[in-house]
Amino acid sequence: MAGSTYDRLKELVVNYRFRAGERLCPVSIADRLQVNATPVREALAHLHGEGSR
Numbered sequence: 001m002a003g004s005t006y007d008r009l010k011e012l013v014v015n016y017r018f019r020a021g022e023r024l025c026p027v028s029i030a031d032r033l034q035v036n037a038t039p040v041r042e043a044l045a046h047l048h049g050e051g052s053r
Helices: 005-014 026-033 037-051
Strands: none
16 A cells, blocks of 8 residues: 555645545545454544644
């Protein structure tokens, strides 16, 4: 796999691949990235933590 799930998800967010206010579904994102939902949930939690600093 090229890059961690976190890096790949952050790239999608930074490059506006989601609409503003769009609810992010870990299962849908996991399908899109072709990974399990658990690392997506962990990546989302990490990104959320970054945003609350």
